[in-house]
Amino acid sequence: MALLNRRLGLSLTHLNSTVIQRHFSVTGVCGAIQKLTRVRVVDNSALGNTPYHRPPKCIHVYNKTGVGKVGDTILLAIKGEKKKALIVGQKMPGPPMTPRFDSNNVVLIEDNGNPVGTRIKTPIPYILRRREGEFSKVLAIARNFV
Amino acid sequence: MWRRVLRPLCAAMGSAFPSGSRPGAAVPGGGVGRPARRAGGGAGATWARGAAERRRAADDALSKFNIDFVVALLRQENAKDICVIQVPPEIRYCDYFIIVSGSSTRHLHAMAYYMLKMYKHQKEESDPHAHIEGKETDDWLCIDFGSIVMHFMLPETRETYELEKLWTLHSYDDQLAQMTPQSLPEDFIFGLTPQQQ
Numbered sequence: 001m002a003l004l005n006r007r008l009g010l011s012l013t014h015l016n017s018t019v020i021q022r023h024f025s026v027t028g029v030c031g032a033i034q035k036l037t038r039v040r041v042v043d044n045s046a047l048g049n050t051p052y053h054r055p056p057k058c059i060h061v062y063n064k065t066g067v068g069k070v071g072d073t074i075l076l077a078i079k080g081e082k083k084k085a086l087i088v089g090q091k092m093p094g095p096p097m098t099p100r101f102d103s104n105n106v107v108l109i110e111d112n113g114n115p116v117g118t119r120i121k122t123p124i125p126y127i128l129r130r131r132e133g134e135f136s137k138v139l140a141i142a143r144n145f146v
Numbered sequence: 147m148w149r150r151v152l153r154p155l156c157a158a159m160g161s162a163f164p165s166g167s168r169p170g171a172a173v174p175g176g177g178v179g180r181p182a183r184r185a186g187g188g189a190g191a192t193w194a195r196g197a198a199e200r201r202r203a204a205d206d207a208l209s210k211f212n213i214d215f216v217v218a219l220l221r222q223e224n225a226k227d228i229c230v231i232q233v234p235p236e237i238r239y240c241d242y243f244i245i246v247s248g249s250s251t252r253h254l255h256a257m258a259y260y261m262l263k264m265y266k267h268q269k270e271e272s273d274p275h276a277h278i279e280g281k282e283t284d285d286w287l288c289i290d291f292g293s294i295v296m297h298f299m300l301p302e303t304r305e306t307y308e309l310e311k312l313w314t315l316h317s318y319d320d321q322l323a324q325m326t327p328q329s330l331p332e333d334f335i336f337g338l339t340p341q342q343q
Contacts, residue, residue, distance in 0.1 A: 025159060029287065044321070044324075044325045049326070112282045112283040112284075113279070113280055113282060113283060114280070114282075114283055114285070114286055118306060118307050118308070118321055119319070119321045119322050119325060121313065122323060126238070126337075129239075129290070134279040134280060135279075136279050136288040136289075136290050136295060136297075137279065137280065137288060139239065139285065140243075140288070140295070140297060140307075140309055140312075140313075141307060141309070141312065143312070143316065143317065143319075143322060144316075145237065145238070
């Protein structure tokens with residue numbers, strides 16, 4: 001019996017070792033956006049679309065809690081400079097009947113609220129309209145809504 | 147008897163009333179953008195295309211702050227290049243999208259505050275409040291009145307963003323076509339939710 005178990009155990013470990021081993025660490029599914037999250041810029045601004053060796057990262061969330069949801073302003077570090085941005089999509093599931101995106105989408109804005117890019121291709125959620133804040137400009141340059 | 151004008155063939159596309167063929171082109175006089183078909187104030191929005199549209203038109207005519215009132219106010223304010231775009235109901239954003247140019251920052255602010263004042267004067271108790279967005283900027287203000295969205299821009303800003311092109315040719319806009327199609331970044335992992343995993 002013990003021999004059988006040992007042999008079974010050996011075969012099981014043999015099976016386990018054929019599992020693909022990752023040589024890099026993978027974080028779990030991103031929650032909402034907080035400091036040091038990598039985000040995706042979805043407008044057609046030059047700053048957001050020129051390739052750089054580091055992805056744009058959030059360095060501050062303008063919120064009482066440090067967690068940014070759709071419609072919050074954050075500060076991004078892009079290409080060695082700081083830029084404000086507006087969150088338009090998050091990977092974390094939000095309230096019911098709101099869309100959930102596969103990437104944390106962000107639109108660059110200036111300090112006075114004007115968007116840096118002129119068009120947005122990705123869908124923008126409608127809930128931005130209900131929220132208090134300056135979103136009409138971002139909705140005006142968006143192509144489709146979700 | 148008020149005869150309905152011809153039903154537009156392309157019922158899906160919203161009809162556009164641009165002030166000129168090109169927004170930047172010099173428009174003679176005050177730059178009023180309404181084609182001859184949409185005659186006068188008349189019976190309000192008679193561009194009905196179905197039962198829902200007729201109901202919406204009826205609501206629009208009954209409410210005091212409708213599109214004709216807004217355009218009349220803008221003409222009174224010497225607004226340049228008034229562009230009223232009727233947004234199709236498939237894009238559930240608003241009914242009318244108005245873009246207006248002003249001669250200076252002060253002009254834009256004055257127009258925006260005046261429109262808000264008239265809205266507050268005319269609205270019923272049940273209508274939602276409207277606030278001016280972009281007060282800190284000096285070239286782009288906007289107000290969202292629910293069924294009407296108004297943008298006040300300087301001519302240079304209007305040239306940069308070209309909102310009329312986007313809202314009339316939704317997918318066929320040239321700036322959208324010039325955007326390079328994005329591919330997924332290398333570090334993007336399609337993460338399934340734990341339940342699915």
